[in-house]
Amino acid sequence: MTETLAKSGFQLLLLLLVAPLVSGVIRTLKARLQTRRGPDILQPYRDLVKLLRKGMVIPDTASWIFPAAPYVVFVTAALVGLMTPMTATDAPLSLFGGVLAVVYLLALGRFFLALSGLDTGSSFGGLGSSREMTISAIAEPAMMLAIFAVALGANSTNLSEMARSAVSQSWRFLAPSQMLAFAALFIVVIAETGRIPVDNPATHLELTMIHEAMILEYSGPYLALIEWGASIKQLVLMTLLVNTFFPFGLSSGWSVSELGAGLFFYLLKLLLLSCCIVLVETTNAKMRLFRVPELLAVAFILGALALISTFLF
Amino acid sequence: MNQIPISGLFLGGLTSYAAAGLFGLSAHRYRRATRIVFCAFTCLGALLEGIASLAALLNASATLISIPSGIPFLQYTFRLDPVSSYFNLAFAVVSLAVSVYSLGYLDGFDVRKPLGIFCFFYSLLLVSLTAVFTANNAFLFLIAWEVMAVSAYFLVCFDHERDENKSAGNLFFVMSHVGTGALMAGFLLLGTWAGSLDFSAFHLAGAALTPIRQGSLFLLFFFGFGVKAGMIPVHIWLPAAHPAAPGNVSALMSAILIKTGIYGIIRISFDFLGLPPLWCGLLVLAAGTASAILGVLYALIEPDLKRMLAYSTIENAGIILMALGGSMVFRSYGRPALAAVALVACLFHIFNHAVFKSLLFLSAGAVVHATGSRNLERMGGLIRPMPLTALCFLVGAIAISGLPPLNGFVSEWLTYQALLGGFGSTLSLTRIVFPVAGSLLALTGALAAACFVRAFGIGFLALPRSPQAGHAHEAHPAMLAGMGMLALLCIGLGLGATVCLPILDPLTNQLLGVGMSGNLVVHGGLALSPGSPTGGTVAPAGIAGALILLALVPWALCAIWWRRGRKIPGPAWDCGLPGLTEYNEFTATAFSKPLRMIFAALYQPRREIQTEFEVSAYYPTSVRFESEVAPAFETHFYSPLVERIMARASRFRTIQAGGIHAYLAYIFITLVVLLVFGVRS
Numbered sequence: 001m002t003e004t005l006a007k008s009g010f011q012l013l014l015l016l017l018v019a020p021l022v023s024g025v026i027r028t029l030k031a032r033l034q035t036r037r038g039p040d041i042l043q044p045y046r047d048l049v050k051l052l053r054k055g056m057v058i059p060d061t062a063s064w065i066f067p068a069a070p071y072v073v074f075v076t077a078a079l080v081g082l083m084t085p086m087t088a089t090d091a092p093l094s095l096f097g098g099v100l101a102v103v104y105l106l107a108l109g110r111f112f113l114a115l116s117g118l119d120t121g122s123s124f125g126g127l128g129s130s131r132e133m134t135i136s137a138i139a140e141p142a143m144m145l146a147i148f149a150v151a152l153g154a155n156s157t158n159l160s161e162m163a164r165s166a167v168s169q170s171w172r173f174l175a176p177s178q179m180l181a182f183a184a185l186f187i188v189v190i191a192e193t194g195r196i197p198v199d200n201p202a203t204h205l206e207l208t209m210i211h212e213a214m215i216l217e218y219s220g221p222y223l224a225l226i227e228w229g230a231s232i233k234q235l236v237l238m239t240l241l242v243n244t245f246f247p248f249g250l251s252s253g254w255s256v257s258e259l260g261a262g263l264f265f266y267l268l269k270l271l272l273l274s275c276c277i278v279l280v281e282t283t284n285a286k287m288r289l290f291r292v293p294e295l296l297a298v299a300f301i302l303g304a305l306a307l308i309s310t311f312l313f
Numbered sequence: 314m315n316q317i318p319i320s321g322l323f324l325g326g327l328t329s330y331a332a333a334g335l336f337g338l339s340a341h342r343y344r345r346a347t348r349i350v351f352c353a354f355t356c357l358g359a360l361l362e363g364i365a366s367l368a369a370l371l372n373a374s375a376t377l378i379s380i381p382s383g384i385p386f387l388q389y390t391f392r393l394d395p396v397s398s399y400f401n402l403a404f405a406v407v408s409l410a411v412s413v414y415s416l417g418y419l420d421g422f423d424v425r426k427p428l429g430i431f432c433f434f435y436s437l438l439l440v441s442l443t444a445v446f447t448a449n450n451a452f453l454f455l456i457a458w459e460v461m462a463v464s465a466y467f468l469v470c471f472d473h474e475r476d477e478n479k480s481a482g483n484l485f486f487v488m489s490h491v492g493t494g495a496l497m498a499g500f501l502l503l504g505t506w507a508g509s510l511d512f513s514a515f516h517l518a519g520a521a522l523t524p525i526r527q528g529s530l531f532l533l534f535f536f537g538f539g540v541k542a543g544m545i546p547v548h549i550w551l552p553a554a555h556p557a558a559p560g561n562v563s564a565l566m567s568a569i570l571i572k573t574g575i576y577g578i579i580r581i582s583f584d585f586l587g588l589p590p591l592w593c594g595l596l597v598l599a600a601g602t603a604s605a606i607l608g609v610l611y612a613l614i615e616p617d618l619k620r621m622l623a624y625s626t627i628e629n630a631g632i633i634l635m636a637l638g639g640s641m642v643f644r645s646y647g648r649p650a651l652a653a654v655a656l657v658a659c660l661f662h663i664f665n666h667a668v669f670k671s672l673l674f675l676s677a678g679a680v681v682h683a684t685g686s687r688n689l690e691r692m693g694g695l696i697r698p699m700p701l702t703a704l705c706f707l708v709g710a711i712a713i714s715g716l717p718p719l720n721g722f723v724s725e726w727l728t729y730q731a732l733l734g735g736f737g738s739t740l741s742l743t744r745i746v747f748p749v750a751g752s753l754l755a756l757t758g759a760l761a762a763a764c765f766v767r768a769f770g771i772g773f774l775a776l777p778r779s780p781q782a783g784h785a786h787e788a789h790p791a792m793l794a795g796m797g798m799l800a801l802l803c804i805g806l807g808l809g810a811t812v813c814l815p816i817l818d819p820l821t822n823q824l825l826g827v828g829m830s831g832n833l834v835v836h837g838g839l840a841l842s843p844g845s846p847t848g849g850t851v852a853p854a855g856i857a858g859a860l861i862l863l864a865l866v867p868w869a870l871c872a873i874w875w876r877r878g879r880k881i882p883g884p885a886w887d888c889g890l891p892g893l894t895e896y897n898e899f900t901a902t903a904f905s906k907p908l909r910m911i912f913a914a915l916y917q918p919r920r921e922i923q924t925e926f927e928v929s930a931y932y933p934t935s936v937r938f939e940s941e942v943a944p945a946f947e948t949h950f951y952s953p954l955v956e957r958i959m960a961r962a963s964r965f966r967t968i969q970a971g972g973i974h975a976y977l978a979y980i981f982i983t984l985v986v987l988l989v990f991g992v993r994s
Contacts, residue, residue: 012866052870055879061775061893062885063696075863079856095840096855100729101717104758105856108716111762118770118899120885126899129770133763134907137756144729144755148748152737157730157849217885221875225867293911300752307736307748 007092007254008082014263015081019231020044022238022270029278044231048224056220061121069116070218070225076109077232084239085163087262088251098157099147102240103140106192106233110136113226117214128213131289135198135210138296139191145303146184149177150244152310159244166247173245180306182245186276187299189241191292193234195277197284198292208286235270238277242269319393320378322365323447326405329358330439337432344428348419351432352791355412355439362443363405369393370402373819377449387456392449392512395819396584399660400446400576403667407568408439410798414675415561417789421682422559431471435562437464442565445573451500451510458496458573462489465570468562469554481553488550492540496577499533502526503585512580520587527586531593534581542574543630545604546946551627552611556619556687560678563619567626568671572663575633579659582641583824594641595746601634602750609760610912613767614905614942617687618677621768622670625713628757629666633659635750636728639735642743644825651734653821653829654843658727660817665720665806669712672799676706679788679796680772684781689771689901693778698785703773705796710765712803715758718857720806723841725758726851730843763908771901778895808854811838902940909942917943 024041031038040046058066080102082093097105114133117125151157153172154165172178191198199210215226243250249265251258287295333354337347369376375394382389393401415435422428441464444457466489470482504510506526507518519527536547543551551571555563578597582589608627615621636659643652679702680695681687696703712719732754735747777783787793806813815830822828832844840850887893909916923937924930968975 012863016866049874052874055881057881057883059885060882061694063774065696065774071864071867074867075860078863078866079859082859093855093859095836095850095852096859097717097851098849100726100849101851101856103755104715104717104722104726107714107759107762108711111711111714111716111766114763114766115770115774118766118904119774121775121893121898122885122887123897123899124886126770126904129766130899130904130907133759133766134911137759137763137908138911140755140759141752144752145748148733148736148751151733151849155737156847157733158847161847161849220879221871225870289907290910303752304748308745311744 004092010259011082011086011092012078014086015078015232015235016228018267018270019228019235020048022235022274023231025271026274026278026281029274030281033278033282044227048228051219051224051227052221054220056218056222059120059122059217062116062119062217065112065115065119066217067222069112069119070222070229072112073109074225074229074232076105077229077236080105081232081236081239083159084236085160085243085250086239087259087266088254089163089167089247090160094158094160098159099151099162099240100157102159102236103143103147107136109229109233113214116218120217122217124213124216128210128216131210132214134289135191135292135296138293139188139299142184142296142299142303143188143192145300145307146181146188149181149303149306149310150185152307153178159240162244163247163250166244167250167252170247175309177306177309178245180302180309182241184299184302184306185241187295187302189237190277190280191296191299192237194230196281197287197295200286203286238270238273239266242266242273319365319369319372319376322361322368323376323378323391323393326358326361326365327440327443329354329361330436330443333358334433334436334440337436338429344424347428347432348416351436352412352416352419355415355436356409358439359405359409359412362401363409366393366398366402366405369398370395370816370819373822387452388450389453390449390511391444391447391453393447395823396576396579397447399817399820400572400663401443403572403664404442404446404569406802407565407667407671407799410795410802411561411564411671411675412795413798414564414678414792414795417791417793417795418559418561418678418682420789420791426471431468431559434464434467434471438468438562438565442569442573446576449512451504451512451515454512455493455497455500458493461570461573462486462493465489465554465558465562465566469558471559471562472557475557477553478557481550481557485550485554488540488547492537492547495533495537495540499530499537502530502533512584515585517585517587519585519589524590528590528593531581531586531589535578535593535596538574538577538581539600540574541571542578542634543571543604543608543627544574544600544634545607545627545631546950548604548608548627549946549951552615552620552623555623555626555674556617560675560681563622563678564671564674567623567674568667571626571630572667575630575637575663578634578637579824582637583644588644589641591642591645591743594638594643594645595743596638597634597641598638598746598750601631601636601638602753603631604628605631605635605757606753606760607631607915609757609764610908610915613760613764614902614909614916616689616901618680618689618692618768618772619674619687621689621764622673622677625673625761625764626666626670628761629662629670629713632725632728632754632757633662633666635754636662636724636731639728639731639747639750643731643735648738649825649827650829650832650844651731651738653825653827654727654734654833655731656821656825657814657817657829657833658724658731660820661727661810661814662721662724665712665724665803668799668802668806669709669719669721672705672709672796672803673713675792675796675799676702676709679792680706680785683785683788684779686779686781689768691779692772692782693895693898694774694776694782695785696773699773699787701793702788702796703769705793705800706773707769708800708803710769712807714762714765716762718807718853718860719803720810721803723807723810723851723853725754727841727843728754730849734843734848760908763905767901767904771899771904775898776893776895778898808857810853811841814841915945917945919943 085091114129117129154162194211251262337351378391380389441461448454612624640655712721715721715725732747732751840852921939
């Protein structure tokens with residue numbers, strides 16, 4: 001019990017601290033690739049602290065859903081993080097739920113965020129909610145197929161079991177089914193985290209925004225919680241990608257030296273994945289909303305091929 | 314448990330239900346007294362039935378209750394075996410909550426409405442539903458089935474001033490009888506082959522039959538019960554009939570009446586037929602998947618709140634059938650443990666859907682009562698005048714979207730695990746159907762979430778969209794009590810899933826011969842697993858606890874940095890226009906627009922805009938906008954079918970000339986033919 005609590009505390013701290021860093025790294029790398037100087041890597045931390053100290057404006061039209069949503073978003077993202085192996089193969093709360101619980105907990109956060117978008121009565125909020133629910137809905141089948149393919153390889157939906165089985169056969173990611181599933185999940189993660197070509201996190205242009213439209217009315221600490229929660233969600237999804245497919249360096253125990261090595265490899269893998277995301281974001285233009293289903297259909301087909309190849313190879 | 318007089322309680326409950334109706338009919342003059350006594354009797358009946366069913370379920374053996382009737386072939390035999398008790402228990406729970414709710418709901422009835430008639434048919438529905446779930450004789454079952462259909466018909470047509478309600482009732486009546494026809498044929502065939510009409514004699518009677526006979530029996534029953542279960546493509550009565558009925562009856566119909574169909578399919582395929590061929594399971598799985606995905610897609614674009622809930626019932630019936638079909642397939646492959654996981658998922662979802670769908674329909678009833686409209690676009694902002702109703706609806710919405718930690722999540726999780734296990738452990742090519750079903754289930758779940766974000770967000774949040782919504786009032790305390798019970802049950806069944814699921818053991822034992830709870834509940838009752846702890850676990854109570862504990866983190870963050878008192882109310886951004894009004898708000902139609910365009914092949918949306926102007930098109934004097942979605946099954950299948958039947962039927966008009974002599978002759982000829990036929994055989 002105390003051991004689980006200690007592990008949870010450590011991992012929670014890691015989640016809270018690394019999540020803004022990853023956002024910062026992606027932002028900086030993207031700026032460099034576009035030959036801009038861009039903000040400092042630590043800028044997201046400064047933004048969060050500044051937002052937390054500010055006052056906030058609550059729309060007259062909003063109900064209790066509006067203040068509740070930031071908490072739900074933040075808390076579900078954090079819990080999902082505790083179910084995912086980050087530096088060590090056994091995640092602190094992996095008993096509480098596996099990959100299916102992860103998907104549905106993130107959906108709970110999204111549910112409340114979409115409600116809060118509608119709660120203010122402004123049409124931007126409704127527009128964002130509608131688009132967010134649409135994209136997440138059509139991303140879901142592809143995600144589930146890819147999850148099926150990975151879960152079959154590990155014979156479990158438990159994330160720690162998945163990581164353990166990946167560690168035990170560390171070159172498995174070269175198997176066609178795993179590579180196809182990785183490609184499918186990569187597209188889904190791009191869509192779920194609201195990155196180009198699906199959504200542009202940097203835009204406030206009404207015709208294109210999705211996530212930003214939903215949270216348009218938030219300010220101050222609530223906005224900080226939502227931004228932080230979103231970056232934790234992004235970190236968790238990236239962690240899922242790197243640790244289930246490329247388990248190198250995952251520590252099997254929780255001693256200090258093992259943790260140090262695990263942390264080093266973990267951050268390295270995150271950096272590499274961030275580079276991939278930056279490349280995708282820089283070389284692609286944002287798609288029209290009604291082109292997104294085609295992209296996700298590609299992910300679906302990749303997922304289906306991954307499944308079929310599990311019993312061909 | 315043997316001390317509890319199950320049969321006494323059961324018959325007491327039935328009598329109490331019946332007494333409620335008779336009392337309501339006889340004392341229609343004193344509305345207030347009628348209402349109170351009627352609801353007291355139905356509550357008492359539900360309590361007695363609930364206790365009897367729970368005791369019978371825990372007893373894990375069949376209790377036979379028999380009343381002689383004096384009519385040949387017919388005996389009033391009821392049997393409370395685990396399956397019947399389970400369904401009857403779910404029914405009793407829902408009917409208790411609905412009865413409490415009715416105490417307030419009937420208060421709001423128009424004084425010109427015949428309350429006595431309503432009470433009579435309502436209690437007739439309760440009696441017949443109990444009888445359907447517990448009948449041990451095909452005759453009794455069919456009688457109860459018919460009484461159920463007829464009483465439901467009168468309740469659907471209760472608001473008969475509106476023409477659409479009457480046609481909804483008629484559609485229900487016709488479809489229901491088409492189904493009953495198939496059931497009668499099935500029972501007569503089964504009775505001939507088994508040599509008796511008792512359900513006890515039907516047990517495994519199909520096992521001795523040839524596969525062709527087995528298959529045709531299965532098809533007859535599957536069609537007949539599928540109509541009641543709201544399965545696509547024989548669902549068309551459901552979205553018409555369920556919303557037409559008064560709020561409390563809609564809840565009962567959507568939560569329980571459709572489960573009679575599921576009950577029948579379970580009885581047939583696990584009890585009567587022995588082991589139906591493999592394709593039967595695949596058929597159920599396919600029908601379930603189609604119902605789930607099409608049901609939710611139609612729910613998503615429906616502006617009428619109650620019709621939306623009715624379509625969502627089709628979706629959930631689909632999810633139930635998916636798990637059931639999976640279970641049948643695993644059984645054919647000789648994998649009882651996996652079949653048990655799928656069956657548990659199916660049975661648990663049956664109970665869960667009964668709870669959250671009745672909750673949603675009851676809240677919708679309260680909303681319709683307060684605003685006078687079923688149209689989502691005429692609601693809005695209801696969370697302020699009706700905070701508790703809104704909270705109940707929200708709980709139901711979260712549960713039905715399958716979000717953790719409530720009960721809908723647990724049953725969907727089990728369904729996924731069963732489908733995943735099916736792909737992993739069956740070897741032939743058919744196993745590809747499981748991941749396809751799983752991914753469509755994922756799509757269904759996500760679309761259901763979108764659908765209920767839309768319903769709650771448009772209906773309850775932001776600004777009122779009509780004056781009536783602005784002047785809405787909170788529901789009657791009794792109505793809130795009924796909804797509150799169900800909302801608590803949604804939470805309890807979710808968090809306490811590890812405690813509740815072992816109750817299903819007698820059912821899996823009866824139907825499959827395996828007990829599941831030992832493998833299902835692991836880690837000292839903390840977590841659920843799909844048969845093996847390494848296959849994945851989930852702990853709904855743990856998730857809820859962790860969510861609450863983790864909420865301390867953002868709270869602490871705010872407490873450390875945030876200077877209190879700096880929360881300024883202000884207007885939402887209105888693009889610089891003079892103030893935000895209901896005309897600026899996002900509408901329900903707009904919310905589902907992206908999905909309507911993505912799935913345009915299914916919806917075939919049609920849109921018509923007429924602009925009238927005098928000087929230039931930029932200054933219109935009036936704009937008329939019309940948007941419509943084609944109901945695919947009605948236009949492409951049912952309308953041509955009805956036309957063809959009517960054309961054929963008109964040819965028979967010549968023999969119906971209206972002369973009484975001709976009719977007497979027909980009767981005489983029929984009698985002679987039957988006599989000849991009877992004497993020869």
